[in-house]
Each structure stands twice: as structure tokens, then as C-alpha cells.
Amino acid sequence: MELLEKIQSIVAEAGQALASAKTESDVEEVRAKTIGRNGSFTALGPLMGKVPPEQKREAGKAFNEAKQNLLAMIEHARESLAGAAEAGAQKLDVTLPGRKWHAGRKHPISQTFDECCAIFRRMGFLATGGPEIETVFNNFDALNAPPDHPSRSPQDTFFFADGRLMRSHTSPVQIRTMLARKPPVRIVAPGRCYRRDTPDATHGVHFHQIEGLYIDTDVSLADLKSTLMTFAAEFFGEKIRVRMRPSFFPFTEPSVECDFTCVMCGGKGCKVCKNTGWIECAGAGMVNPNVLKNVGYDPENCQGFAFGMGIERLTMIKHRIEDLRMFSDNDIRFLAQF
Amino acid sequence: MKVSLNWLADYVTLNVDPVELANILTRTGLEVEEILSTATVPEGVITAKILSREKHPNSDHLSVCRVDPGNGEVLQIVCGAPNCDAGNIVPLATIGTVFRDPEGGKDFKIGKGKLRGIESFGMMCSARELGLSNDHDGLLILPPDTALGKPVSELFKGDTVYNLELTQNRPDWLSHWGVARDVYALCGGELKFPSTQLQETPATNEFDGLVQVTAQDLCPKYTARVIRGVTVKESPEWMQKRLQAIGIRPINNIVDITNYVMMELGVPLHVFDRSLLKDGRIIVRRAAGGEKITALDGKNYDLTGDMLVIADTEKPIAIAGVMGGEYSGVLETTSEVVLESAFFNKSSVRATSAKLNLSSEASHRYERGVDIGMVEKASARAAHLILELAGGTLVSPLVEVALPPVPQPRILCRYDRIRSLLGMEVSNLLMTTIFSKLGMEVEPVNEESCYVIPPTYRMDVTMEADLAEEVARIHGLDNLPDVPVRAVRCAMFSQDTFAPLAAVRDALVSTGLYECVCSSMIDEKSALLDTRFTREDLVCPVNPISLDLAVMRPSLLGGMLNVIRHNISRKNLNLALFEIGHVFCRNPQKFPEEREEVMIALTGQRHPERFSGERTELYDFYDMKGLLETFLEERGNPNYAFKAAEDSRFARGECAELILDGKSAGIFGRAAEALTRGMRLHTPLYLCVMQLDNLLTASKRPVYYQPISQFPATTRDVAFIAPAEMENETVISFIKRAKMPNLVDVQLFDIFTNDSIGAGRKSMAYSLTFRSQDRTLTDEEVNKTYEKIRSKLQHGLGVELR
Structure with a gap:
């Protein structure tokens, strides 16, 4: 064809x-x-x-x-x-250094603060703060600290000539909050505190804390446990288990010490957890009825829990930092790692 | 505190192994921090008798011994110990014995060996080699009547010692008996109090005036007994061992017994040599001002009128509850003793101990609270042991001066209330069983409640919440149910005060800065580097830890300079940093006591990771300014401006004030040379200080949509010669103030000086952008406006158009 x-x-x-x-x-x-x-x-x-x-x-x-x-x-x-045509064109050395976009970093302490606040906010807590210079009432009296408690001595706490002090924990924020508001109250208080420790690898004159407080008509120790379990799982990972041991703090009764599974060994036992498989992470308990009375609450009609955790400790465990002084040196080779 | 399990087993059945028991105690609040095992003698070490000793032919310090291991054989053993004399019975590690390294190192096995050519069939051991003590001066010599060929492990049974971490509220755990009580409550078995049996003493009034207490408020109960004819000597080995196991050095039988009973029952005791007491009498009183005492530690202490002392009719002989005096202590010649068992007020002992900076096992217990109900029993127990181990005769009855006992609290326990506090289902019966096991009396009231009366040693149990703790502790915190987290909103989240602070941090980080966290306590010199402050403004604790940390920082400057110094000295030369933190000032005219500030620092190269020309670009003033602009725009604070400023912290002419909403909110510029002197900083440093409050309260632009013009823009440039002092801002605001139609933007695009322009003058060039929202602008109308602007510049601003 x-x-x-x-x-x-x-x-x-x-x-x-x-x-x-x-x-x-x-x-x-x-x-x-x-x-x-x-x-x-x-x-x-x-x-x-x-x-x-x-x-x-x-x-x-x-x-x-x-x-x-x-x-x-x-x-x-x-x-x-x-x-x-393209093959014949100019060829870049792609291994030359890039012109970096400057991205800053938050200090690891701030990162931990942010993360903790975010976790607790999801559970309905409000983050709030207060001054670092405090009264003896807010720091000790209202918190049921006995008059001759060692923490009240000038050996342990920084005082000023007018009798006030540098707060030794963030608990005064709990007192300020309860004095200002009727229950229900549900807050976390992140902040800086001061104790008269000679600075070394595990102590400094200041440290950071986050404390929590939840007061309502029927808040129980079981609620505290579930709150801290949720925190541990969110912060360290789902495999973390939590155990509570009886302890003693003047501002709570019953008081508990809260241990998380050692993140280094997964609970098998290692140097970090002193072979116990557990790491002490929080002090907590049911708010002592005397504390409630001191802020004008009626302990017959309300009850609740409080807890406190050390931010340095959480950060050190999470990022495996061994010397506390790294935090205050602010070496950029350190800061750039987080 | 340390507790020996061998010792504990005298009082309570131990039916679980040491690790399990430690776990049980820890889980119920008595934290076993450490489990120390005294090493057990390995199998294969037997008792053997040295038959003969000869000098080793090839060694000066070795001996060759013939040894009888008790089985009819004779072994040849080479030994280096100085005391391997014939006739001694010693531990012999036979061939095959394995020594385990307590630190987890390599095992060591005894084999047949040759030492300097002579065969040896085993090793004779020192106490240290067997882990029994630190004694390594020679072989451990066993008693001459020891049977041969027996395992040495049978002679030295191992012990386990717990190192306990006690909580402040449980002084009742400061003794073996106290721990035994809780072991009994947790594990059951049998609880047995040690013997306090004493012979009857004949009735006498000889001791009627033995004790006088003039300060009963500080000493509600004082008891004494007199024992005559004691022999002071070493205490028996079993007692020495027990004391050593828990870290107490044996001294003599009398002193050891008081320590032993303190560790056994928790009541500190004291023994006085009665012959050294003036008039043989004891007076419990407050010290008189100016009195002194030499305590058992050999140091002199000045006593004050608020301290309680034990005295004779002349002088203090002991600081009550803290330490005895050197002068009245037990000596080898002591024959008649007064045994003190008493209860002192805990605040008084604590205050005295703190004031004298002197503490002891006794003060440790009294400060926390000794069981007043145990005072007589402890006295009887110690007297029993003294008579048994030091001989003598109990010549006095128990001489007691005491206030009537304070009734124990009766605590109402509402079962439902306890269940509600714990969030745990526990039956009424289980609760009352727990209380009873803990030695508390339970008085039933009705189905809903009961009264609970704690024993005298449970000073910590005073209210219902304490009972809840006991239930939780003994029933087990592991039995708390898993309940869902209650995500109840108790306040508006807009009240969250941490979120705005975190947002400022985020915005600063987004501009490329690294955050620092510095100490709030600094030295005075660093504090005063910030020249806004004088020494009088500084907030200083009365009890600083050192001069380096004596001042609460009045600003973040000192800390930031330290960070820069640290980094520069480590060759971290390119720094873009910030800090947010509390600062403190006593002068309310500067700021009221405490506020939060923001500090930014830039120094070094802008692009350190690049090469050649780019690497020479250093951070400058406009980097800092641009950073602030970016930061403020990111935060939605459009209402900012900058104004030239002078400040001693900054270099002259390179400093500006940040104005937010018309108010000064911060200052920035190149750091004054004085601040970086001696730092080996070779690039200029730019600093910015802002008050956090001003940033948080700055007006925010509402985020509303702005229509985007669909029509093209037209630009015109205008250039002119202006006086050198003319500020950019003056030109821009002059043009903007004229409110010319359709003029949407004015940007500086060129600025320079040169010879042809002449001194004191500069050329400035601006680009003007015109755009309309509703039409394309015609050249004519743009030109008309443009000409108007030119003429305004010429006449209004007095510049020379080019």
C-alpha cells in the first residue's frame, strides 16, 4: 500500500x-x-x-x-x-560549606521547662510564677515547716537583713496562688530557687524546679500517681514505670517519693541508679491539712496533691549530662548540642 | 543510720532474705540506701595448728612451716607472716579454696605452689585476707582450744548491714528495736524485747537527793541509777563486733553498753563516775552565763543561759543530750557509776547543738525526738548489761524526777475520709488491723469511724492524714489503682504566666541567638560593671556562701560578660547570645526590688562557617538593630522606634534607645571598651538590655487581613545632598508626614560621602513606591506627586536636590 x-x-x-x-x-x-x-x-x-x-x-x-x-x-x-547543554554548563562544588541560616537554641534548662509545662498544660495545669525574694511566711510558715526545721537555718537558706529570704523552693507560688484564689486550683510553678550549697558537680547555689498543685473536693493520692505516671511516660518515653515510696515532707501528708525507671539501664541496675533500677524524680504527697488552713481553705471541704521535681535532674538524666556546672558555663559548644 | 541484721534477729524473726527485706522496708518508707555484707570466709579455709617453723633457705622474710590440718596429714606451708610460730592455731586456706574479690574483680584460687624453690600446700591467712577486719599485721591467731580441721566460716558468721536513709519524722527508727517493730508489722513472726532483768535493791533513803531538776520544761523526765563496784575493761567481743558493724568504735565496757543500748532501744544514755561528782549529786539546770565545759571531744565550750546542762553541785558535767564532760567520764579507775536515762526537750537540744556547732549520736536522736516511754526500760536494760559485763552491785532504786505524762492524742479516723484521700479501696477491718500491728490502740466508735491512739514512740502521728499515710504505707502504694488523668480546667489559660515568657524566648531563638542561664549571685565587682548601679543599690544576702557569690545581680551584664570571657578563652569567638532572668535592686528609684530583664550579646563573625571575604564580615550595630526589628515584628509589636542615646555602658555615638509605645524599653549599642578590657576579645561586642515587662505589655498589632493591591507599583528615586547630621529617620518621617497620595513605601537605598560633596555633607538617595488599591496609576499623576515631594524636601528639609 x-x-x-x-x-x-x-x-x-x-x-x-x-x-x-x-x-x-x-x-x-x-x-x-x-x-x-x-x-x-x-x-x-x-x-x-x-x-x-x-x-x-x-x-x-x-x-x-x-x-x-x-x-x-x-x-x-x-x-x-x-x-x-546543561552538562556543559558551570559545575558547583556542592561540598563547599553552606551559608547557614542562623538558628538559635534555648538553654537545655529552658527546653525542659517548656516541655514539662507543655505536658502539664495538656493535663489541665496552668503555669504560673512568683518572685524569688520571698517572705518567711510564704516559704516556710504557711507550708507547715516546723519552727526549728533545719531548712530555716542560715546554714541552708539565704536571708536578708529584713528577715526575708531567697525562696528555697517554688512552693511559695502555691501559697500565693491559694491565697489569691478559691479551689479548684490546678497549677504548675516553674522557677529558680536557692540553697546554700557549695557549688560542685551536683550542687549550685541556685537550681530550677517545677512544682504542681491540684486542689478540689475529691483529689486523691491515686490521682497524683496517674498524673506523675502520665508525665513520666510523656517526658521519658512510654516504657517508663513509676513507683511511689512513703516519705516525709512537712507540707504533705501522706508524703511520697516518686521513682522513675532508670532511663540508662531500663531498670536493670547501673551506676547511675546505684543498682536499684530506679531514679528518684519527684517528691510529692497530699497537701497537709495545716497548709490548707494556713491559706484559709477548709480541709474538711477540699483536698489535693502537690509535687515537685528538679529541672536540672530531669535534664541531666534525659541528656546524660554528668556535671551540673555545664549548665552555668554556657559554653556554646555545650549549648549547641540541645 | 546503720542496722545489723544479726543484731536485729535478736528481736524479730527474719523470715525473708536481706535483699527482699531491704525492698520491703524501702517500699514502706524506711529507705535502705545501701546493703553492706561483711564478707563470709570462703569454703576450704579450715582451722590448723602450726607444728614447726623454720627459716626459708632462700629468703629473709619467709618461713617454712609444718602444719596440722586436723586430718592426720602434715602439710608444708611457706609463710611470710611474722607470727607463724609453732603452736599457733590459724586459718588455713587449703588447695582449691577460691577467694572472691568483693569489688567484683578476678577470683583468686589457692593452688599447690613453689615459693623461692620450696613447695607450699596452701596459705595461712590474716584477718584481712578473710575479710574479717582490716588487721594485716600477721596471721589471725585463733583461741588455743579451737578444734582443728573445722571450717573457719563456722567461727565467723557473716553479717549484713543496712545503711538506712531515715526521714525526719521517724526518729523511732533510730534503733534496732525500732526497726524490728516495723519488720514485725510488715512481715509478722515474733517480736521479743531484750532482757531487762534486775535484782531487787534494798530499800534505802541514801539516794533521795541524788537528782534535782530545776528546768523541768527542758527535761520532763530524768532517771538515774547507782551501781557500785564496777570493773572497767574491754567489752566482750560480741558487743565490740556489733558496735563495729554499725560504725561505732568500742571504748570500754561501760561506754560500750551505753552506746549499745542507744543503738538497741534508741535512748541515749550517759554514765558518770560518781566519785568525780561534787557531793555525788546531779542537778539538771540551765547553764549560768559564763560557764564553760570541756566536752568528751576535748574541746572547750562556752555555755549560755538557754542551754540545759547536767551539773554537780559545783559545775556542769555534761551538755544535756549533746555530750558528756571530759571531767566526769568513765576512767579505768571508775568504780561507782551513775547511769543517766532521760528525756530532753528536742528544740532545746537542737538549739544547743547548733549554737555550739557540736553534734553527736545522742543529739541526733534528741533533736528528732526520743521515746519518753522507753526511758525507764533503757535504764533497766543498761543496768542489766553493766551488772552482767562489768560486775558490781545495783545499790539504788530507779531515781526518777518527772512531770506527769502527757496523754497521747486520740485521733478520729473516718474510714471514708481515708479512702477518699488515698483514692484506694481499703476495708475498715484492714485499716484497724494495720493500726493494731503498728502498736496503736483502736477504740471503735461506729461503722464509719474509730479513735486511734498512737504509742509514745510515734510522735509523728497526730492527725487523720497521718493515719492515711500509715494505711497507704503498710497496705502498699502499689495497690493504688490506675485512674484516668482528670484534665479539668480550673482557670483561663490566658492566665498562664509562663507561656508569654517562653514566647519571648522563642522569638529571640528564632533570630539565631543561643540562650544562656547564669547565676543570680555574683561578686560585687561584676555587679557594679553595670554603671547604672552603686554599691548602695545592691541586694545582698546576710549569709552569702562566698565573696564571689555575695550579691544578687542588679543586671544581667556581669553574667553575660562572664559567659563571653569563658567562651573567648576557649576560642569560641563568634557569639550570638541572650539571657532572660530576674535582677534585683534595693533602690526603688531604679526599679522596685525584683524584675526580669533580657540581655542580648553579639560579637565575632556573622558567617564564620564561610570563607574568604564573607568571613571578614563582623557583627555590627545594624545587626543588633535589625535583630531587634525582626524580634519585635515577629512578636507583633509594630510601635517601636530608635533614638540615639548616650550611656556609659556603651561606646559614644554607637548607642541607641529602644522606644516601645513611646516609652523607653531598652538600650543597645557597642559595649564600652572598659567592659571588655582584659578579655582578649578582638571583635567589637554589641549588647542590648531590655525590660521584660515592657516587651510583655507592649501593644500588639491585631492580626487583621490587609487587602493586597491587584495593580502594579511605580517607583521614583530621589537623591539629595544633606548635612552630615541628618538622620535617616528625619527624612523618612518628613516624607511620611506629608501624607502624599498613593505613596506606600519610602526606603533609603544609598548613602555616601566623598570629596566632591564636601566636608560636613552627605548624599542620600531614597526609593519611593506608589501604588493604588483600585487602579493602575498613570505616569502623570505619579510624577505630579513625586515633584511635590521633591519640592517639599528642598524647602521643608533644606536639602540640595541632585
């Missing part, structure tokens, strides 16, 4: 021409000569109508296939020319 031969020869010629095409315009010329408005292939279109009916099907198929073929060949030729 004459028509089919013609189609084949146009495709073959176009193939040769494209193979020898050196520029974009060579390719364009091939395109114009074949499938362009006045192209040889386009000219075959009207002839298709004249094909006898019994051959129409076969011819139509061949025509369409050839057209697709031509389009693909032209496209391919264009792409390889473009690729070649």
Missing part, C-alpha cells in the same frame, strides 16, 4: 534527521517539515479519506501510531539536546 510506505518513509527520514540534529532549531525544522502545518506527514491527513473502506481501519491505526511516534522522537531529541 502506497500510503503506508509513505508513512514509514517519513518516520524513517525524520529519525535520521533528528539523530544528526545539533541544535534546538534543527529539531524544530524536523518538526515543521513533518507534523508542522505544512509538513509532509500533515499533508497525508486529507489522503486518509480516500482510502478504500476495507483498508481504512488498518491505515488509520498506522497513521495515528506514526504520529505518536514522531511526537515522542521530537520530544526525546529536545530533551537530550537540553541535557547536553
Whole structure:
């Protein structure tokens, strides 16, 4: 069939021409000569109508296939020319240093504060604060500390000439909150506290704490446990278990010490946990009825829990930092790690 | 406090192993911090008798011994000990004995060996080699009647000692008996009080005036007994061992007995040599001002009128509850003793101990609270032991001067209330059983409640919440149910005060700064580097820990400079830092006592990680300014401005004030040279100080959508010569104030000086952008406005158009 031969020869010629095409315009010329408005292939279109009916099907198929073929060949030729052009262009040394976008970092202590607050906010706690210079009432008396409790001595706490002091825990924030508001109260108090410890690898004159307080009509020790369990799982990971041991603090009764599974050994026992598999992470308990009375609450009608955790300790465990002094050196090689 | 399990076993059945018991105690509030095991003698070490000793032919210090191990054989043993004399019975480690390293190191096995050419079939041991004591002066010599061939481990049974971490509220645990009581409550078994048996004393009035108490408020109970004819000598080995096991040095039988009974029953006791007491009498009184005493530690103490002393008719002989006097103590010649067992007021003992800076096992117990109900029993127990171990005769009855006993509290226990506090289901019966096991009396009231009367040694139990703790402790905190977390909102979260602070931190971090956290306590010199403050303004604790930490920082400057010094000295030269923290001042005219400030510092290269030309770009004034602009825009505080300022903390002419809502909110610029002197800082340092409050309260732009123009903008440039002092801000606000139609932006794009412009003048060029919200502006209308602006600049601002 004459028509089919013609189609084949146009495709073959176009193939040769494209193979020898050196520029974009060579390719364009091939395109114009074949499938362009006045192209040889386009000219075959009207002839298709004249094909006898019994051959129409076969011819139509061949025509369409050839057209697709031509389009693909032209496209391919264009792409390889473009690729070649790029290959010859300037080549970057991609291993040269990048121009860094300056991204700062929060101090690890602040990061822990943020993370703790975020976890407790999800449980409905409100984060709040207070001054660091405090009264004896807010820091000790209201918290049921016995008059001769050692923490009240100038050996342990920093005092000023007017009798006030640098708060030795963030618990005064609990007192301030309860004095200002009626129950229910549900707060966490992140902040800085001061104790007269000689600075070394595990002590400093200041440290950071987060304390929690939840007072309502029927808050129980079981609620405390679930709150701290949730915190531990969120902060250290789901596998962390929590155990509570009876303890003693003047401001809570019953008082508990809260241990989390040692994150270093997963509870098997190691140097960090002194082979116990547990790390002491929080002191807590049910708010002592005397504390409630001291802020004008009626312990017959409300009850609740309080807890406190050391931010340095949480941070050191989480990031495996061994020396507390790293926090106050503020060496940027340290700060950049978190 | 240390507790020996061998000792504990005298009073209570120990039916669980030491590790399990430690766990049980820890879980119920008596924390076993450490379990110390006295090493047990390994198997294979037997008793053996040295038959002969000869000098080793090839060694000066070795001997060759023939030893009888009790089985008919004779072994040749080479030994280096000085005391391997014939006739001594000693421990012999036979071949195959394995010594385990207590530190977990390599095991050591005894084999047949040759020492300097002579064969040896075992090793004779010192006490230290067997882990029995630190004695390594020679072989451990056993009593001459010791049977041969017996395992030495049978002679020296091992012990386990707990190191207990006690809570303040439980002084009743400060004795073996006290711990035994709780073991009994937790593990059951049998509880047995040690013997206090004493012979009857004949009735006599000889001792009627023995004790006089003139300060009964500080000493509600004082008892004494007189024992005549005691022999002061070493106490028996078993007692010495027990005392050593818990860290007490044996002295003599009398002193050891008082220590032993203190560790056994928790009541500190004291013994006086009666012959050394003037008139043989005891007076318990407050010290007279100016009195002195030499205590048993050999030091002199000045006593004051608030301290309680034990005295004879002449002078103080002991500081009550703290320490005895040197002068009246037990000597080898002592024959007649007065045994004191008493109860002193805990606050008084604590105050005295603190004032004299003198503490002892006795003061440790009295400060926390001694069981007043145990005073007589402890006296009887000690007298019993003295008669048994030191001989003599009890010649006096118990001489007691005491106030009538204070009734024990009766605490109402409402079962439902306890269940509610704990959030735990505990039956009424279980609660009362727990109370009874702990030695508390239970008086039933009705189905809902009972009265509980704690024993005298449970001074910590005074209210219902204490009973709840006992229930939780004994029933077990592990039995607390898992309840869902209650996410109750108790306040509006807009009241969260930490979130806004964290947001400021976030915004500063987003500009590329690293956060520092510095000490609030600094030295005076660093504090006064901030020249806003004088010494009188500083807040200083009366009891600083050192001069380096004597001042509450009045600003963050000193701390920040320290951080920079630290980093520069470690060759961290490119620094972009900030800190937010509390600062303190006594002068209310500067600021009221305590507030929070923000400090920013920039120094070094802007792109230190790049090379060549880029690396030479140092942070400058406009980096700091741009950082502040970015920061304030990020926070949505559009209402800011900058004004040239002068401040001694900053270099002249490179300092500006930050104005927020028309108020001064901070200051920044290049740090004055004085601040960085001696720091080896070779790049300029830029600092910024802001008051956090001003940032938190700054007006915020409401975030409302602004329509975006669909029409193109047209720009025109205007350049002019201006006096050198002309500030950019003056030009921009002049143009903006003119409120020209469709003028949407004015930007400086060029500024320079050169010779052709002339001294005192500069060229400034601005790009003006015109755009309308509703149409494309025509050239004519833009040009018209543009010309107006040019003319205003020329005439209003007096610049010379180019």
C-alpha cells in the first residue's frame, strides 16, 4: 500500500534527521517539515479519506501510531539536546560549606521547662510564677515547716537583713496562688530557687524546679500517681514505670517519693541508679491539712496533691549530662548540642 | 543510720532474705540506701595448728612451716607472716579454696605452689585476707582450744548491714528495736524485747537527793541509777563486733553498753563516775552565763543561759543530750557509776547543738525526738548489761524526777475520709488491723469511724492524714489503682504566666541567638560593671556562701560578660547570645526590688562557617538593630522606634534607645571598651538590655487581613545632598508626614560621602513606591506627586536636590 510506505518513509527520514540534529532549531525544522502545518506527514491527513473502506481501519491505526511516534522522537531529541547543554554548563562544588541560616537554641534548662509545662498544660495545669525574694511566711510558715526545721537555718537558706529570704523552693507560688484564689486550683510553678550549697558537680547555689498543685473536693493520692505516671511516660518515653515510696515532707501528708525507671539501664541496675533500677524524680504527697488552713481553705471541704521535681535532674538524666556546672558555663559548644 | 541484721534477729524473726527485706522496708518508707555484707570466709579455709617453723633457705622474710590440718596429714606451708610460730592455731586456706574479690574483680584460687624453690600446700591467712577486719599485721591467731580441721566460716558468721536513709519524722527508727517493730508489722513472726532483768535493791533513803531538776520544761523526765563496784575493761567481743558493724568504735565496757543500748532501744544514755561528782549529786539546770565545759571531744565550750546542762553541785558535767564532760567520764579507775536515762526537750537540744556547732549520736536522736516511754526500760536494760559485763552491785532504786505524762492524742479516723484521700479501696477491718500491728490502740466508735491512739514512740502521728499515710504505707502504694488523668480546667489559660515568657524566648531563638542561664549571685565587682548601679543599690544576702557569690545581680551584664570571657578563652569567638532572668535592686528609684530583664550579646563573625571575604564580615550595630526589628515584628509589636542615646555602658555615638509605645524599653549599642578590657576579645561586642515587662505589655498589632493591591507599583528615586547630621529617620518621617497620595513605601537605598560633596555633607538617595488599591496609576499623576515631594524636601528639609 502506497500510503503506508509513505508513512514509514517519513518516520524513517525524520529519525535520521533528528539523530544528526545539533541544535534546538534543527529539531524544530524536523518538526515543521513533518507534523508542522505544512509538513509532509500533515499533508497525508486529507489522503486518509480516500482510502478504500476495507483498508481504512488498518491505515488509520498506522497513521495515528506514526504520529505518536514522531511526537515522542521530537520530544526525546529536545530533551537530550537540553541535557547536553546543561552538562556543559558551570559545575558547583556542592561540598563547599553552606551559608547557614542562623538558628538559635534555648538553654537545655529552658527546653525542659517548656516541655514539662507543655505536658502539664495538656493535663489541665496552668503555669504560673512568683518572685524569688520571698517572705518567711510564704516559704516556710504557711507550708507547715516546723519552727526549728533545719531548712530555716542560715546554714541552708539565704536571708536578708529584713528577715526575708531567697525562696528555697517554688512552693511559695502555691501559697500565693491559694491565697489569691478559691479551689479548684490546678497549677504548675516553674522557677529558680536557692540553697546554700557549695557549688560542685551536683550542687549550685541556685537550681530550677517545677512544682504542681491540684486542689478540689475529691483529689486523691491515686490521682497524683496517674498524673506523675502520665508525665513520666510523656517526658521519658512510654516504657517508663513509676513507683511511689512513703516519705516525709512537712507540707504533705501522706508524703511520697516518686521513682522513675532508670532511663540508662531500663531498670536493670547501673551506676547511675546505684543498682536499684530506679531514679528518684519527684517528691510529692497530699497537701497537709495545716497548709490548707494556713491559706484559709477548709480541709474538711477540699483536698489535693502537690509535687515537685528538679529541672536540672530531669535534664541531666534525659541528656546524660554528668556535671551540673555545664549548665552555668554556657559554653556554646555545650549549648549547641540541645 | 546503720542496722545489723544479726543484731536485729535478736528481736524479730527474719523470715525473708536481706535483699527482699531491704525492698520491703524501702517500699514502706524506711529507705535502705545501701546493703553492706561483711564478707563470709570462703569454703576450704579450715582451722590448723602450726607444728614447726623454720627459716626459708632462700629468703629473709619467709618461713617454712609444718602444719596440722586436723586430718592426720602434715602439710608444708611457706609463710611470710611474722607470727607463724609453732603452736599457733590459724586459718588455713587449703588447695582449691577460691577467694572472691568483693569489688567484683578476678577470683583468686589457692593452688599447690613453689615459693623461692620450696613447695607450699596452701596459705595461712590474716584477718584481712578473710575479710574479717582490716588487721594485716600477721596471721589471725585463733583461741588455743579451737578444734582443728573445722571450717573457719563456722567461727565467723557473716553479717549484713543496712545503711538506712531515715526521714525526719521517724526518729523511732533510730534503733534496732525500732526497726524490728516495723519488720514485725510488715512481715509478722515474733517480736521479743531484750532482757531487762534486775535484782531487787534494798530499800534505802541514801539516794533521795541524788537528782534535782530545776528546768523541768527542758527535761520532763530524768532517771538515774547507782551501781557500785564496777570493773572497767574491754567489752566482750560480741558487743565490740556489733558496735563495729554499725560504725561505732568500742571504748570500754561501760561506754560500750551505753552506746549499745542507744543503738538497741534508741535512748541515749550517759554514765558518770560518781566519785568525780561534787557531793555525788546531779542537778539538771540551765547553764549560768559564763560557764564553760570541756566536752568528751576535748574541746572547750562556752555555755549560755538557754542551754540545759547536767551539773554537780559545783559545775556542769555534761551538755544535756549533746555530750558528756571530759571531767566526769568513765576512767579505768571508775568504780561507782551513775547511769543517766532521760528525756530532753528536742528544740532545746537542737538549739544547743547548733549554737555550739557540736553534734553527736545522742543529739541526733534528741533533736528528732526520743521515746519518753522507753526511758525507764533503757535504764533497766543498761543496768542489766553493766551488772552482767562489768560486775558490781545495783545499790539504788530507779531515781526518777518527772512531770506527769502527757496523754497521747486520740485521733478520729473516718474510714471514708481515708479512702477518699488515698483514692484506694481499703476495708475498715484492714485499716484497724494495720493500726493494731503498728502498736496503736483502736477504740471503735461506729461503722464509719474509730479513735486511734498512737504509742509514745510515734510522735509523728497526730492527725487523720497521718493515719492515711500509715494505711497507704503498710497496705502498699502499689495497690493504688490506675485512674484516668482528670484534665479539668480550673482557670483561663490566658492566665498562664509562663507561656508569654517562653514566647519571648522563642522569638529571640528564632533570630539565631543561643540562650544562656547564669547565676543570680555574683561578686560585687561584676555587679557594679553595670554603671547604672552603686554599691548602695545592691541586694545582698546576710549569709552569702562566698565573696564571689555575695550579691544578687542588679543586671544581667556581669553574667553575660562572664559567659563571653569563658567562651573567648576557649576560642569560641563568634557569639550570638541572650539571657532572660530576674535582677534585683534595693533602690526603688531604679526599679522596685525584683524584675526580669533580657540581655542580648553579639560579637565575632556573622558567617564564620564561610570563607574568604564573607568571613571578614563582623557583627555590627545594624545587626543588633535589625535583630531587634525582626524580634519585635515577629512578636507583633509594630510601635517601636530608635533614638540615639548616650550611656556609659556603651561606646559614644554607637548607642541607641529602644522606644516601645513611646516609652523607653531598652538600650543597645557597642559595649564600652572598659567592659571588655582584659578579655582578649578582638571583635567589637554589641549588647542590648531590655525590660521584660515592657516587651510583655507592649501593644500588639491585631492580626487583621490587609487587602493586597491587584495593580502594579511605580517607583521614583530621589537623591539629595544633606548635612552630615541628618538622620535617616528625619527624612523618612518628613516624607511620611506629608501624607502624599498613593505613596506606600519610602526606603533609603544609598548613602555616601566623598570629596566632591564636601566636608560636613552627605548624599542620600531614597526609593519611593506608589501604588493604588483600585487602579493602575498613570505616569502623570505619579510624577505630579513625586515633584511635590521633591519640592517639599528642598524647602521643608533644606536639602540640595541632585
